Amino acid sequence: MLKIGYVIGTRPEAVKCAPPILAMAQDVRFDPVLISTGQHAEMLYSALDVFGIVPAADLKVMRPEQTLSGVTERILSGLSQLPLMRELDAIVVHGDTASTVAGAIYGFQNKIPVIHLEAGLRSTRIDSPFPEEGNRRLVAQISSYHLAPTTGNYLNLLREGIAHDRIAITGNTVVDALHWSVPKARSYHDPILDEIDSDSRRIVLASAHRRESWPKLPVLAEALAEVARLPAVRLVIPLHKNPVVRSALLPQLEGHPNITLLEPLPYLGFVRLMLRADLILSDSSGAEEEGPAMGKPTLILRDISERREAIDVGSAKLVGRTKEEIVHEVSAVLSDEAVYKRFVSGGCPYGDGSASPRVLNAIAHFLGDKCNIDADTSKGLRGSSVPAFAHNLAAAVENKDFVGAAL
Numbered sequence: 001m002l003k004i005g006y007v008i009g010t011r012p013e014a015v016k017c018a019p020p021i022l023a024m025a026q027d028v029r030f031d032p033v034l035i036s037t038g039q040h041a042e043m044l045y046s047a048l049d050v051f052g053i054v055p056a057a058d059l060k061v062m063r064p065e066q067t068l069s070g071v072t073e074r075i076l077s078g079l080s081q082l083p084l085m086r087e088l089d090a091i092v093v094h095g096d097t098a099s100t101v102a103g104a105i106y107g108f109q110n111k112i113p114v115i116h117l118e119a120g121l122r123s124t125r126i127d128s129p130f131p132e133e134g135n136r137r138l139v140a141q142i143s144s145y146h147l148a149p150t151t152g153n154y155l156n157l158l159r160e161g162i163a164h165d166r167i168a169i170t171g172n173t174v175v176d177a178l179h180w181s182v183p184k185a186r187s188y189h190d191p192i193l194d195e196i197d198s199d200s201r202r203i204v205l206a207s208a209h210r211r212e213s214w215p216k217l218p219v220l221a222e223a224l225a226e227v228a229r230l231p232a233v234r235l236v237i238p239l240h241k242n243p244v245v246r247s248a249l250l251p252q253l254e255g256h257p258n259i260t261l262l263e264p265l266p267y268l269g270f271v272r273l274m275l276r277a278d279l280i281l282s283d284s285s286g287a288e289e290e291g292p293a294m295g296k297p298t299l300i301l302r303d304i305s306e307r308r309e310a311i312d313v314g315s316a317k318l319v320g321r322t323k324e325e326i327v328h329e330v331s332a333v334l335s336d337e338a339v340y341k342r343f344v345s346g347g348c349p350y351g352d353g354s355a356s357p358r359v360l361n362a363i364a365h366f367l368g369d370k371c372n373i374d375a376d377t378s379k380g381l382r383g384s385s386v387p388a389f390a391h392n393l394a395a396a397v398e399n400k401d402f403v404g405a406a407l
Contacts, residue, residue, distance in 0.1 A: 003031045005088040007103030009039025012286050013094045014047035019176035019356040029364050037061050037075045037099040047267045075102035090115050096132035108142040119146035120153030121306040128304050129212045145366045168362035171351025174289045179353035185271035197276050201234040202334050205277035209240035213283050216321040217248035223326040228258040238262045289350050297333050297343035315346030
């Protein structure tokens with residue numbers, strides 16, 4: 001049995017790691033262990049509670065006004081003091097956070113295989129998003145195995161010199177999380193959400209919190225206030241906990257009759273709100289995937305994205321961070337039925353809700369020498385890695401940008 005440690009610290013990591021963790025807990029090949037860094041403690045535990053997952057350890061790294069370097073240093077120090085880390089057969093890190101980088105560095109320096117979940121996303125600019133793009137590239141260089149959500153992500157890794165037999169294409173586990181959550185979210189009761197459900201106005205679910213957005217937050221606040229003045233529109237904004245975000249948004253949004261400001265919702269509550277929304281307007285990476293997966297037109301408050309797939313199929317669109325462009329695009333989607341239908345018909349390019357079995361089979365195949373798998377169980381594991389058609393594209397990697405290729 002393989003003991004697999006997951007090092008996570010944020011709510012998006014919890015949501016996306018929960019499906020494979022739950023699947024591993026039911027699989028005789030694996031013994032999953034969750035290590036929480038506590039990077040975003042309150043929101044992290046709120047998400048983990050929904051899935052019934054309890055961390056084996058919590059590093060509690062949060063400090064007031066902490067720096068990125070300080071967070072990374074405390075995570076590394078905390079991992080080094082955990083005896084259970086020395087029992088692991090592999091460490092799974094997800095995405096692009098400080099927890100991701102620190103977990104990967106710890107594994108690399110202690111010769112524990114590092115498996116990167118949601119690998120290969122690239123914006124093509126090292127400074128955007130900051131620091132996520134740099135984190136992703138760094139982790140790619142020291143990971144032993146790469147679980148790429150899409151063919152485009154796979155090709156990005158090939159172009160950077162990662163061997164094809166160290167990559168598996170799995171789909172994105174966020175779609176698995178939604179498949180698990182949506183039935184439960186429909187019966188999630190909350191007085192505010194009940195009232196929003198009964199509102200006949202068009203519901204725009206909005207958020208802005210990324211570090212790269214901070215200089216533009218006052219402009220985004222103006223744009224959101226203007227969106228709320230569109231006919232028959234109600235703007236619902238779950239506010240991020242970060243005081244930088246709140247101090248920039250609240251002065252312009254508080255008290256507006258068509259704006260509802262909420263504290264961060266439990267995950268099932270947020271899923272229910274996405275189900276009700278007519279449009280999602282956000283700079284959140286999660287929204288870029290969840291919106292298209294739920295068939296919701298998604299406008300992205302960014303100038304560049306590492307998640308090009310939904311943009312390429314037309315279910316999401318980059319709208320930048322200028323007031324005029326944002327208001328124009330929202331108005332176009334909500335006032336023109338043909339435009340709205342084009343977004344909805346784009347579909348979801350991030351997977352079919354079966355990423356977790358692919359993740360487990362790929363990890364078992366990669367760690368096969370340590371995994372006691374009988375002949376019947378091991379059948380087809382190799383097929384969970386890169387499909388043959390992807391190899392045929394490898395020769396073109398030097399000349400083309402495959403950031404947007406879908407699964």
